[in-house]
Amino acid sequence: MTSKRSRTALALTAAGALSVALLTPAAQAGTATVRPECPRSLACDWVPAAYQQTGDPADKDTYGNYDTADRPDSNAIKFIVLHDTEVDFDTTLKIFQNPLNQSSAHYVVRSSDGHVTQMVKNKDVAWQAGNWYLNTHSIGIEQEGVAAEGAKWYTPEMYRSTARLVRHLAAKYDIPLDRQHILGHDGVPPTSATGTKNMHWDPGPYWDWNRFMALLGRPTVPSAPRSSELVTISADFAKNEQAFRDCEKSVDLPLQGSSAVPLHTGPSADAPLFSDPGLHPDGSPGTNCAADWGSKISATQQAVVADRVPGWTAIWWYGQQAWFRTPAGTRVTTPTSGYIVRPKAGKDAVPVYGVAYPAKGEYPTDFVKPTVGSPLVYTIKAGQAFPGGGEAPTGYYYAPTIDASKPYDHTYFRGTQKYVTVQIGHRIAFVKTSDVDVVRAGS
Numbered sequence: 001m002t003s004k005r006s007r008t009a010l011a012l013t014a015a016g017a018l019s020v021a022l023l024t025p026a027a028q029a030g031t032a033t034v035r036p037e038c039p040r041s042l043a044c045d046w047v048p049a050a051y052q053q054t055g056d057p058a059d060k061d062t063y064g065n066y067d068t069a070d071r072p073d074s075n076a077i078k079f080i081v082l083h084d085t086e087v088d089f090d091t092t093l094k095i096f097q098n099p100l101n102q103s104s105a106h107y108v109v110r111s112s113d114g115h116v117t118q119m120v121k122n123k124d125v126a127w128q129a130g131n132w133y134l135n136t137h138s139i140g141i142e143q144e145g146v147a148a149e150g151a152k153w154y155t156p157e158m159y160r161s162t163a164r165l166v167r168h169l170a171a172k173y174d175i176p177l178d179r180q181h182i183l184g185h186d187g188v189p190p191t192s193a194t195g196t197k198n199m200h201w202d203p204g205p206y207w208d209w210n211r212f213m214a215l216l217g218r219p220t221v222p223s224a225p226r227s228s229e230l231v232t233i234s235a236d237f238a239k240n241e242q243a244f245r246d247c248e249k250s251v252d253l254p255l256q257g258s259s260a261v262p263l264h265t266g267p268s269a270d271a272p273l274f275s276d277p278g279l280h281p282d283g284s285p286g287t288n289c290a291a292d293w294g295s296k297i298s299a300t301q302q303a304v305v306a307d308r309v310p311g312w313t314a315i316w317w318y319g320q321q322a323w324f325r326t327p328a329g330t331r332v333t334t335p336t337s338g339y340i341v342r343p344k345a346g347k348d349a350v351p352v353y354g355v356a357y358p359a360k361g362e363y364p365t366d367f368v369k370p371t372v373g374s375p376l377v378y379t380i381k382a383g384q385a386f387p388g389g390g391e392a393p394t395g396y397y398y399a400p401t402i403d404a405s406k407p408y409d410h411t412y413f414r415g416t417q418k419y420v421t422v423q424i425g426h427r428i429a430f431v432k433t434s435d436v437d438v439v440r441a442g443s
Contacts, residue, residue, distance in 0.1 A: 036118040039168035042161060044107075049119040049126075050099035053402055060401040064099030067125040067399040067410070069136070074412045076393045077122070077173040079138035080166055081129050083185045084145040084153070084202040092142060093117065103127050105140035107165060111153045114161030122169070125397065129188045130199055133355035136397040136412075138183075139169055147204030148246040148290055150256055154207055163215035170216075177218045179209075179301050180388055180421045180428050186293050189354035189427045193377045196278035199427070201291040205244060205260035208237045209300040220300060220334050224442030228335035229305045230387060231315075233297050235261050235332050240299075247289035260296040261332065262288070263322040267312035274322040276425065278377045293426040294318060302387035302423055304340055304441070316384045318425035319352075337442035339389035341380070341422045341431060348382050350435040351375035352424055356392045358415025367408055371396050378424055380431065388422035389438035392430050 036044035055062035085092040089110045096104045096119050104126045108117045120126040128140030145153030175181050186201040220234040242258040263274040273286035276294020286295030303315035313326045326332045343350045355373040363370035394415040404410045418433040
C-alpha cells in the first residue's frame with residue numbers, strides 16, 4: 001500500500017558519513033477504509049490499533065500503541081516475528097485498541113478459522129518484539145493461543161493463514177525464509193545483557209515449526225553430506241514427546257508432541273540441562289521450564305556440530321557445547337548446506353550484540369541522545385562457529401513523540417559498521433562483520 005506522506009532525505013557527516021532519513025509522519029493508520037495488506041488468497045479485515053496520546057497534552061512522548069514510519073524506505077523490513085496472544089482473539093483486538101496498553105502487532109490470526117485482522121500498517125513500527133531494533137526492522141504477527149496449553153490452539157487453519165501471510169510479506173520485502181529471519185518471539189534477542197530475563201518465549205515448544213516451514217515451501221531436507229558440520233534440527237513433532245513444566249504456575253505439563261529438543265551439558269540423560277548464562281548468571285543448571293529457552297533447541301533451527309559420540313551430538317550453543325540425543329535410526333538432525341560464522345584468525349573471542357546500532361560517533365554532533373549497542377553475555381570463541389551470515393541493517397530509529405515535535409524526531413540514523421545475523425542459541429544475535437568470517441559449510 002502506498003500512503004501519502006512527506007519524507008526528506010538528509011545527509012550528515014559526523015566522524016564519517018551518515019545517511020539520515022528525516023520523517024514527517026502525516027499519514028496515520030486509523031480509518032476504516034484502509035485496505036488490509038494481505039495476499040489475495042487470504043481474506044483479511046482492518047481494525048486499527050490505537051495511536052493517540054495517553055497523558056498530559058503537553059507531554060507528547062506519552063502515547064500508544066505504535067510509531068509511524070516510512071518503511072521500507074526509511075528502515076528496511078528484514079524479519080518476521082510470530083507470537084501467541086495468551087488471551088482470546090477478541091480480547092487481543094481490544095488490548096491493541098487501548099493506547100494505555102502500549103502494545104500492538106501488525107496482524108492477529110484467529111485460531112478457529114485462520115481469519116486475519118491487520119491492526120498496524122506495515123510501513124509503521126508496531127510495539128511487539130521487546131527489542132526496539134527488531135521492532136523497527138520487523139513485522140509482528142500475533143496468533144490466538146496460550147503457549148502452555150499445548151498445540152490445541154494451533155489449528156490447521158491458523159498454520160495455513162499464517163504461512164500464506166508470511167510468504168506474501170517475505171516476497172514483498174525480500175525477507176529470507178529461514179529461521180534467522182522468520183522468528184518466534186522466543187527467537188528475539190534482548191537489547192542488553194541485563195534485559196535477558198525479561199524476554200518472552202512464545203509461541204513456545206508446541207508450535208510445529210517443521211509443519212510451518214514446510215507450508216512456507218522450506219521443508220527440512222538433506223542438502224549436504226552426512227558428515228556436514230552444519231545441521232538442521234528435524235525432530236518429528238508427533239514422535240518427539242516431551243514433558244515440560246509451566247514454572248510460572250508451578251504446573252507439570254502433560255507429555256506431548258513438541259518442536260523442542262532438550263539440551264544437556266554432556267552426552268548423557270543424567271547430565272544437567274544446559275544453562276543459558278543470560279538466564280542463569282549464577283551458573284545454576286538449566287531447567288525443563290517451558291520458558292527456559294536456553295535448555296532446548298527447536299526443530300528447523302540450525303546449529304554447528306562440535307562433537308559426536310554414539311547416540312549423542314554436541315553443538316555450539318551460546319558460546320559453549322550443548323548435547324542432545326540422536327539415537328541410531330532416527331532423524332533428529334538433517335545435514336544442511338549453508339553459511340556459518342567464525343571468529344577471524346587471531347581473535348580469541350568475538351562480542352555478540354542484540355542490536356545493530358550505529359556507533360556513538362556516527363550520530364550528528366547536536367543529537368543529544370545517541371543510542372549504541374552493548375555486548376550481551378555471550379561470545380563466539382576461537383574454534384567455534386554458528387549458523388548465519390545474512391547482513392543485518394545497521395541503524396537506529398528515533399521516534400520519542402507522537403507528532404515529531406522534538407529535533408530529529410522520527411529520524412532513522414544509518415550507521416556504517418556492518419553486522420551479520422547469527423543463531424547464537426535459541427535466539428538470534430548480531431556480530432560485527434569486521435570480527436568474523438562468513439564461510440560456506442556442508443558443500
